[in-house]
Amino acid sequence: MVGTDSVAKQERLASLADAAIRDFGTLCFWSVPNARSLAPLMKAKLAARLLQKHGGARGLRAAAEIEAELRAAGETPWR
DSSP, rough: OOHHHHHHHHHHHHHHHHHHHHHHHHHTTTTOTTTSSSSSHHHHHHHHHHHHHHHHHHHHHHHHHHHHHHHHHOOOOOO
């Protein structure tokens, strides 16, 4: 079932992005006060971008994990 797989990937992306927003908080997401309310796909792309920019080594690892999930879902991460 393709639809179920797609929903599971969207949920995984949302989960990773929410965890990044929670873990990195204002360090990375100070410029987006409403980051938690974005759509899951947009939130994941934004999280990966901001983690790469402001998250240091730990942020780069988290961004790489999000980008891998984005590619698995057939999406292209922002660059």
